[in-house]
Amino acid sequence: MIEFTPRKIQSSFWTILSPIISITMTILIGSLIFKILSYPVIESLYQVFVSPFSRPDRIADIFVKACPLIIIGLGLIFCFKANIWNIGAEGQFILGALCAGSFALLFPETKTYTLLFSMFLIGFVGGAIWASIPAILKVRLNVNEILVSLMLVYVAMLFIDFVVRGPLRDPMSFGFPLSKVYPDGAIISKVDFPFIGFLGQFHYGIFITLILCPLIWFFINKTLPGFQIKIFGSSARASEFAGFNKNKITIYVLLVSGGLSGVAGVIEVSANMGRLQPEVSFGYGFTAIIVAFLGRLNPYGVVIAGIIIATAKLGADNAQMVLGIPKVVTGIFEGMLLFFLLAGETIQKYKISIRKDN
Amino acid sequence: MYKNFLKIITFLSILVSPFLFTSAYAKTKVGFVYLTTPGDHGWTYAHELGKQMVKKEFGNDVEISIVENVPEGPDATRVIRELAKQGNQIIFTTSFGYMEPTLKVAKEFPNVRFEHMTGYKRTKNVATGNIRFYEGRYVQGVVAGLMTKTNKIGYIGAYPISEVIMGINAFAQGLRSVNKKATISVIWANTWYDPVKEADAAKVHIAEGADILAQHTDSPAMLQIAEKNGALGFGQSTDMGAFAPKAQLFASVNNWGPYYIKKIKQLKDGKWNTGDGPDHWAGNTWGGLSTNMLTLSNFSNMPNDVAKKAQAAHDGIKSGKLKIFAGPLKTNDGKEIIGAGKTLDDGALWGMNYYLEGVTGKVPK
Numbered sequence: 082m083i084e085f086t087p088r089k090i091q092s093s094f095w096t097i098l099s100p101i102i103s104i105t106m107t108i109l110i111g112s113l114i115f116k117i118l119s120y121p122v123i124e125s126l127y128q129v130f131v132s133p134f135s136r137p138d139r140i141a142d143i144f145v146k147a148c149p150l151i152i153i154g155l156g157l158i159f160c161f162k163a164n165i166w167n168i169g170a171e172g173q174f175i176l177g178a179l180c181a182g183s184f185a186l187l188f189p190e191t192k193t194y195t196l197l198f199s200m201f202l203i204g205f206v207g208g209a210i211w212a213s214i215p216a217i218l219k220v221r222l223n224v225n226e227i228l229v230s231l232m233l234v235y236v237a238m239l240f241i242d243f244v245v246r247g248p249l250r251d252p253m254s255f256g257f258p259l260s261k262v263y264p265d266g267a268i269i270s271k272v273d274f275p276f277i278g279f280l281g282q283f284h285y286g287i288f289i290t291l292i293l294c295p296l297i298w299f300f301i302n303k304t305l306p307g308f309q310i311k312i313f314g315s316s317a318r319a320s321e322f323a324g325f326n327k328n329k330i331t332i333y334v335l336l337v338s339g340g341l342s343g344v345a346g347v348i349e350v351s352a353n354m355g356r357l358q359p360e361v362s363f364g365y366g367f368t369a370i371i372v373a374f375l376g377r378l379n380p381y382g383v384v385i386a387g388i389i390i391a392t393a394k395l396g397a398d399n400a401q402m403v404l405g406i407p408k409v410v411t412g413i414f415e416g417m418l419l420f421f422l423l424a425g426e427t428i429q430k431y432k433i434s435i436r437k438d439n
Numbered sequence: 440m441y442k443n444f445l446k447i448i449t450f451l452s453i454l455v456s457p458f459l460f461t462s463a464y465a466k467t468k469v470g471f472v473y474l475t476t477p478g479d480h481g482w483t484y485a486h487e488l489g490k491q492m493v494k495k496e497f498g499n500d501v502e503i504s505i506v507e508n509v510p511e512g513p514d515a516t517r518v519i520r521e522l523a524k525q526g527n528q529i530i531f532t533t534s535f536g537y538m539e540p541t542l543k544v545a546k547e548f549p550n551v552r553f554e555h556m557t558g559y560k561r562t563k564n565v566a567t568g569n570i571r572f573y574e575g576r577y578v579q580g581v582v583a584g585l586m587t588k589t590n591k592i593g594y595i596g597a598y599p600i601s602e603v604i605m606g607i608n609a610f611a612q613g614l615r616s617v618n619k620k621a622t623i624s625v626i627w628a629n630t631w632y633d634p635v636k637e638a639d640a641a642k643v644h645i646a647e648g649a650d651i652l653a654q655h656t657d658s659p660a661m662l663q664i665a666e667k668n669g670a671l672g673f674g675q676s677t678d679m680g681a682f683a684p685k686a687q688l689f690a691s692v693n694n695w696g697p698y699y700i701k702k703i704k705q706l707k708d709g710k711w712n713t714g715d716g717p718d719h720w721a722g723n724t725w726g727g728l729s730t731n732m733l734t735l736s737n738f739s740n741m742p743n744d745v746a747k748k749a750q751a752a753h754d755g756i757k758s759g760k761l762k763i764f765a766g767p768l769k770t771n772d773g774k775e776i777i778g779a780g781k782t783l784d785d786g787a788l789w790g791m792n793y794y795l796e797g798v799t800g801k802v803p804k
C-alpha cells in the first residue's frame with residue numbers, strides 16, 4: 082500500500098525547485114516524443130514554449146486567452162477553498178454572457194458607460210443566479226452540488242442556443258444562428274497602446290483581471306469572511322463550533338464564483354465576439370478548474386497558471402502552423418506539464434512510503 | 440582588413456540576393472484553418488483531401504500551413520492573423536463560423552487574400568466559396584423515390600438554415616420527379632457533428648417506418664444504423680461506403696480541390712479577384728456538379744435501372760438541362776412560389792424558409 086504522510090517542514094528550496102524539475106521533465110520526455118515522431122526537437126520546443134513570447138502581439142494574445150481562465154479561476158478559489166465543488170463555471174459563464182448580451186441588444190440606446198456598467202452587473206447577477214440553483218438545492222435538500230452545477234452547464238448551452246436561434250436572432254443573418262452585432266457602446270475596445278498601437282487582441286477587459294487578483298487575495302487572506310471560508314473548507318465541524326453559518330458560506334461562495342464566471346463571459350463576448358452565437362465558451366469553465374488547482378488556489382498563482390495554460394495552447398497552434406505538428410501531439414505536452422507539476426507538488430508536500438499490508 | 444571583409448560581404452550578398460528573392464517569390468504560401476482534426480470522414484476531411492490535391496498540383500511551388508481544431512471564436516481571429524503575419528498570401532478558412540474573424544483580420548492585411556467557405560460577407564480581399572450541395576440531393580431524391588417500399592423517407596437536418604432547407608427541397612423535387620406518393624419527414628439534430636444524436640435520429644426514423652435515410656449532418660452514424668436495420672441511405676461530404684457497405688446507395692462528395700487550385704493559380708498569375716461581384720448571392724465561387732466541386736461516389740446497393748436514372752439526373756444537372764427548381768413550385772401548405780416556365784434564382788434559394796411539396800411538417804421558426 083502506498084502511504085502519503087504530510088511533511089511537517091516544507092523546505093522553501095524544494096518549493097521553488099519542484100516546478101522547475103517538473104518543467105524540465107516535461108521538456109525531456111516531450112523531446113523524446115518529438116524525436117520518435119521525427120520532428121526537429123529544438124525547433125519544436127521553441128515553437129511550443131518560446132514562440133508565444135517571441136513578439137509583443139503574441140504576448141498580448143496570451144493574456145487574451147488567459148483572461149477568461151483567470152477570472153473564472155479566481156472565482157473558483159472561493160468554492161474550492163470552502164470544499165464546495167462548483168464544476169459548472171462553464172454554464173455560469175454562458176449565462177453571464179447571455180444576460181449581459183440580451184441587455185445590450187434590447188437597450189442599445191443606453192449611454193456607453195452606463196451600458197457597459199449595467200452589462201457587468203447583469204452578467205454577474207446572471208452567473209450568480211445560475212450558481213444559486215446548486216447552492217439552494219445543496220442547502221435545502223443536501224443535493225450534491227457537483228452533479229447539479231455540471232448538469233446546468235448543458236442546460237445553459239441549450240438555452241443560449243435557443244435564444245440565438247429564436248428571440249435574439251438577427252433577421253439579416255439568413256437563418257444563421259447569430260444575434261445582431263452589439264451596439265458600439267457595449268463593446269470593450271482593444272487597447273491602443275501609445276506609440277505601439279494595437280497589440281493582437283489585447284483589450285481593456287484584461288485590466289479587470291489585474292484589479293481583481295489583489296482584491297481577492299486581500300479578501301481571502303485578510304478579512305473575516307475569507308477566514309471563515311478557509312476554516313469551513315479545512316474542517317466543517319470546527320467552523321460550526323466556531324459559530325459560522327454553514328449555509329450562508331455555501332451560498333455565498335457559489336454566488337461569488339458564479340458571478341465572476343458571468344463577468345468573464347461578459348468580457349469574452351463583448352471584447353472578442355461582439356455578438357451572441359450558439360457557442361460562446363470553448364471549455365473555459367472546465368479548463369479554469371485546472372487553472373485554479375494549478376495555481377494552488379492562490380490568486381497570484383491562478384494568474385500564473387492561466388498564463389501557463391494559455392501559452393501551451395498558443396504554442397500548440399504555432400507548432401502546427403510552422404512545423405505541421407498535429408494538435409494531439411502538443412496536447413500530450415499540456416497533459417504532461419499538468420501531471421508533472423501536480424506530481425511534484427504532491428511529492429514535495431507528502432512523504433511517500435510503500436508499506437506491505439499484513 | 441576589416442574594410443575588405445565588409446566589401447566581400449556586400450559583394451557576396453549582392454550576388455546571392457537575386458536567388459533568395461526569386462526562390463521566395465516562386466513559392467506561394469497558402470494557409471488553411473480547419474474546424475476539427477481531419478480524421479477519415481466528413482467535412483474537414485473533405486478539405487484535407489482538397490489540400491492534398493493542391494500539394495499534388497503545385498508540388499514545391501506552394502508552402503502549405505494548416506491549423507486544425509480552431510474553435511469559431513477569438514482563437515480563430517488569432518490563428519488567422521498569425522497565418523497572415525507568417526507571410527501566407529492566401530488563407531482558406533473552412534467553416535461558416537470563421538466569417539467575422541476572417542473579415543476582421545482581412546481588414547488589417549489588405550494584401551493578403553482570404554477565401555471564406557460557406558459565408559455570405561465579402562470585401563475587397565475576402566472572397567467566398569461554397570458548393571451546390573443541393574444538386575447531389577436531387578439525385579438522392581430520385582434514387583430514394585425509386586428504392587423506397589414504405590414511401591417514407593427519413594431526413595436528418597443539422598440546423599434549419601437556408602442551406603439545409605434548400606437541400607431538403609431539392610431532395611423533395613428529385614423524389615417527386617419519380618414518386619409522387621413518397622414523403623420526407625425531417626428531424627433536426629441541432630448539430631453538424633454528433634454521432635450519438637445522429638444515430639438517435641436515424642433510429643426514430645426507422646421506427647416510424649422510413650426505409651431510406653438521408654442526412655445533412657457529418658458523421659457516418661446514420662448509415663451505420665441503417666446498415667444494422669436493413670435500411671438504405673446516402674453518405675455526406677466524403678464517401679462513407681467503408682462504414683456501411685450494404686447501406687450506402689451513394690455519397691455526395693465535396694471536392695474542394697479544383698476551387699483551391701483555381702484560386703491559387705489566379706493568385707500566382709496576379710488575377711485573383713472576388714469573382715462575380717458582391718450582389719451574387721451564393722458567393723463568388725458556388726460550384727456544383729458542373730464544375731466538379733460536387734461529385735457523386737459510385738452507385739451501389741441498387742438495381743441497374745435505378746442507377747441509370749440516377750446517372751441521367753446527374754448528367755442533366757451537370758449539363759444544365761435539368762433545372763431542379765423549375766416551376767410550378769408549391770409549398771407543402773399549398774402556397775404557390777412560382778408558376779410554370781419560371782425557375783428560382785440563386786437569391787431565392789438563399790431565402791428559402793419553407794418546405795416544398797413532398798416534405799411533411801413545418802420549418803421551425
